[in-house]
Amino acid sequence: MTISVAEVIVDVAAYPVDRSFDYLIPDEMVSLIELGSRVKVQFGPRNVLGFVVALKEETDIPSEKIKPISQLLDIEPVLTSEMLQLAKWLKHETICFEIDALQVMLPSALRAKYEKFISLETDIDNLPEVLKPFFSQTSKVNYKDFEKNNLLHPLKTALKQKLVVLENVVKQKGQIKEVRKVQIADNTEILRDISNQISNRAKKQKVLIEWMMQHVGETMDPDTLYKETNTSSAVLQALIELGAAKFIQEEVYRDPFSKEVGHTKSLNLTEEQSTALQKITTAMENHQTETFLLHGITGSGKTEVYLQAISKCLNDGKEAIVLVPEISLTPQMTERFRSRFGELVAVMHSGLSVGEKYDEWRKVHQGKVKVVVGARSAIFAPFENVGIIILDEEHESTYKQEDNPRYHARDVAIWRGEYHKCPVILGSATPSLESYARAKKNVYSLLTLKERAMKQALPTVHIVDLREELKKGNRSMFSQELLESIESRLNKKEQTVLFLNRRGYSSFVLCRDCGTVLQCQNCDISLTYHRSNEKCKCHYCGYEIYVPKTCPQCQSEHIRFFGTGTQKVEEELYKFFPHARVLRMDVDTTKTKGSHEQILEAFGEGKADILLGTQMIAKGLDYPNITLVGVLSADTSLHLPDFRSAEKTFQLLTQVSGRAGRHEKKGEVVIQTYTPEHYAIELSKDQFYEPFYEREMMMRHQAGYPPYYYLALVQVSHEDVMMAADYAQKCVEWLRSNLSFNVSIIGPTAAGISRLQNRYRYQCLIKYKIEPELIPTLMQLIKLYRSEWIKKGILLSIDLDPTMI
DNA sequence: AGCACGCCGACT
């Protein structure tokens, strides 16, 4: 018996079809088809894309039911068997559709694009008049054209009468970029023969053929050829017709790197660094799955440890995956990797176009690179021989995907580490409590870097009590101390970074007479003002309107927008320091591609004295002349209704403080706050991680939050408030009676944003320590009530280990 | 999810 049946996961995300379907493999495909190949199949009445997840000899499906695979889309499979296993695990761990788990591993360019076409089945004269014009030029028309012209009804009739047929076409979204090149014949004899044929009057052709004989068999860009020989396309064309050369299409990678980088060598390590590196390399040598938590204070040289561990990994002939939070994927960071490993590095982040992402992915897939530096989804880099996986800033919440599949890159990293028997490094100056607790329980191996790599002292941190400032009558955003510090930097020609917590400061539109704030029609959230197009936009659903002239409530004309916090700060800064050169970095100034980099670069080159921004600037900023960091209000993130707010604040403050004095010059940090006594603020002053950890762990223990308990968030939404609340209640009751007693269920309560896209959202929180039945129970819940809920219009979402609640 | 099949009310 030979392989003749493929199990296929089809590209339809729905519960009833979230399993594999058997398809016959046509004979001519048998030798080509592999696990992880993409195929085109007929599924019911339509054509869809699918993934081959298993191959077998026979099937129980009766022959009248089974269909053949229509087309094999890849010569090389796009997914490895590791990825297929990983998808099954993700499906179970995060409760998602297998198809979603498979799709998230691939660049979006490989996703299917579905198009409908209508083709003519009879003579055009039989068609109704309204449809005729469409088929006058062609017999195949895009369905959308009928939709646009509101002709779906006559179209449907025509379909029924079989005058036309509908055809579903599956295409791939992304295209491989090709360029046209000239390939010179690789046979000198032929070239000489042609040369002899050329008439003596064709001087240019003579020149070109002579030149070609010097470049036998070479492939080049036509423009280079014209330039080199001072000829033109007409001359080349003549020689091509004689067979001296031909045009070929060559695959190329789009180049997302704008500039060349130099080459750097390994730096000398401190004792702490080499101890850490030693432990990591030992694990690599022993082919050991081991998760390390590399806890190093800011500036302690974690990156250098990564780089040298990767070097070792490459020497062993293996590949490396490095994850960094999206926001810190600045050129500064990626350049460090590219300058060490050159062309062996692929970079993946959201700033790339669909095509560029596809190309970077293909470099990995084709084995052209050995190192991937990327954001969350780079954890799925299709390497087959991974030697090390690194997550920098492991505490960052961007490692958790907020929509399906709701996976955490850290969990996937550890899974892949186990699969490849290789170490996983979680690096941070401020580890998440979860990871640190695991390190303390020896689930992870703790590596500590307590010293800064170049022995620089930590910056001096001053905490300024804004209540005192207020008492002194200072109503500005700047305390006396901060102003003095800024002034002294300006005098010394040193640089300052001012940091503003974004939350609570985003720009909104307010009526000064009645206090109304412009709200989104669909969501329970205020609209954000965008100066660039004079519009107000909802950041959650995309709803946007022009700024109204009068207040929608009271018709007053005194309506004004409150600029982003940063805009306001900038204005005020100029009042105090009219001659300071300020660079502002926020959503408004970083809208266009690359502007983020340009601003940082300009600042690095000393083109400004003060850099003012939000969280964006907290990471990876590393310039020698920055000697002052100011945090305008440390409290904004502290009072968020999230159990992680203290942790987030501590992390943020430590992070921004770390930007000052990373080189020769000593750094200073000024933190302004209304609650200086809060432990998250007080302890960040000296980067006292350990005491903060102990303190925060106590709080978590008392309140029953992670790492002591695991969380699962179940959310119910409906267009009607009562329905949402009712069903959330039903859901809670069902869970209470089906989960064990030591699981506590909180809620239902309205979600943080109680209405989103016109749907009211209620949620309940499940806290548990050990509950092996949780996932099966949740799946049971879906199974039992899915059809009823769908009828009523209820949507249910489940988030295991939510980052925000 | 999408689409066909199938059984009941308001129209030529």
Place this chain on the structure above:
DNA sequence: GTCGGCGTGCTC
């Protein structure tokens, strides 16, 4: 009598 409403069920 027929067109079209959307309830039910299936997709290898």
